[in-house]
Amino acid sequence: MPATPRAASVLDEIIAGVREDLAAREQALPLDALRDLVADTAPALDPMPVLRGPGVQVIAEVKRASPSKGHLADIPDPTVLAARYAEGGAAAISVLTEQRRFKGSLEDLRAVRAAVPTPLLRKDFLVTSYQLWEARAAGADLVLLIVAGLDPHELAELHAEAVSLGLTPLVEVHDEDEVGVALDAGARLVGVNARDLRTLEVHRDAFARVAPRIPDGVVRVAESGVRDAADVADLADQGADVVLVGEALVRTGDPAVAVRDFLAAGAGAPARPPL
Numbered sequence: 001m002p003a004t005p006r007a008a009s010v011l012d013e014i015i016a017g018v019r020e021d022l023a024a025r026e027q028a029l030p031l032d033a034l035r036d037l038v039a040d041t042a043p044a045l046d047p048m049p050v051l052r053g054p055g056v057q058v059i060a061e062v063k064r065a066s067p068s069k070g071h072l073a074d075i076p077d078p079t080v081l082a083a084r085y086a087e088g089g090a091a092a093i094s095v096l097t098e099q100r101r102f103k104g105s106l107e108d109l110r111a112v113r114a115a116v117p118t119p120l121l122r123k124d125f126l127v128t129s130y131q132l133w134e135a136r137a138a139g140a141d142l143v144l145l146i147v148a149g150l151d152p153h154e155l156a157e158l159h160a161e162a163v164s165l166g167l168t169p170l171v172e173v174h175d176e177d178e179v180g181v182a183l184d185a186g187a188r189l190v191g192v193n194a195r196d197l198r199t200l201e202v203h204r205d206a207f208a209r210v211a212p213r214i215p216d217g218v219v220r221v222a223e224s225g226v227r228d229a230a231d232v233a234d235l236a237d238q239g240a241d242v243v244l245v246g247e248a249l250v251r252t253g254d255p256a257v258a259v260r261d262f263l264a265a266g267a268g269a270p271a272r273p274p275l
């Protein structure tokens with residue numbers, strides 16, 4: 001009997017849209033021209049020394065909307081929010097550049113780059129080398145690579161190319177099995193996303209379950225569903241080096257104060273030793 005085809009997950013649908021938009025951009029700006037832009041771009045910053053701690057560090061996200069929550073916040077000028085994050089002490093700023101579901105853009109990333117000196121993460125669904133070059137040309141220092149969105153060979157290739165461009169890849173996993181794939185690709189910065197990108201369910205126990213599989217010298221990031229300082233303190237106890245926070249920060253009255261509160265809640269965490 002023929003196997004029943006698997007239903008497309010939310011992640012599959014997002015990536016299909018990303019590939020369509022990407023094709024249009026590649027048409028408008030061929031890779032050679034993009035490489036020329038990168039040649040004129042300042043080298044990427046290395047966020048790893050700060051992300052190792054001591055204390056839980058914060059990656060603060062510029063996030064207008066999401067597939068799970070819809071509209072989150074009006075962010076007419078992302079540089080204003082980014083400046084508040086930097087003032088609060090964020091170790092890095094994540095800028096969503098996916099347009100269809102998150103209402104972000106590469107223009108947001110370029111604008112934030114021009115406004116703050118903090119390391120920047122291009123938060124998107126990266127599936128091709130072209131997007132790494134785009135990230136670098138727009139001033140990103142880090143890129144997200146999602147294990148569930150790539151086959152292991154593609155992941156390893158993109159990881160190696162990102163590193164050769166000076167980018168620091170944040171390799172995202174959701175379960176224990178994906179940790180092995182991330183490490184095989186060379187990951188030194190692993191994010192455990194509490195949100196299952198296939199269903200959008202948030203599993204609050206994900207970090208506690210998955211983090212023990214991540215070796216000691218690898219920096220561990222807890223992603224998604226962090227609501228408040230108490231969550232940061234719990235994640236610190238579970239071995240998180242970094243929290244990546246979107247919704248709670250874009251919805252708060254004062255993002256600088258919120259980042260400071262999160263840093264204070266995780267201040268006791270020890271530094272992660274080098275690998």
Ligand SMILES: O=C(O)c1ccccc1NCC(=O)[C@H](O)[C@H](O)COP(=O)(O)O
Pocket residue numbers: 010061063066067068069193195197200223224225226244245246247248
């Ligand atoms: O946020 C979503 O709904 C989402 C859905 C599908 C793919 C990715 C998604 N989010 C990307 C992220 O990783 C989060 O923006 C990030 O971890 C911050 O999460 P939160 O603090 O819960 O806003």
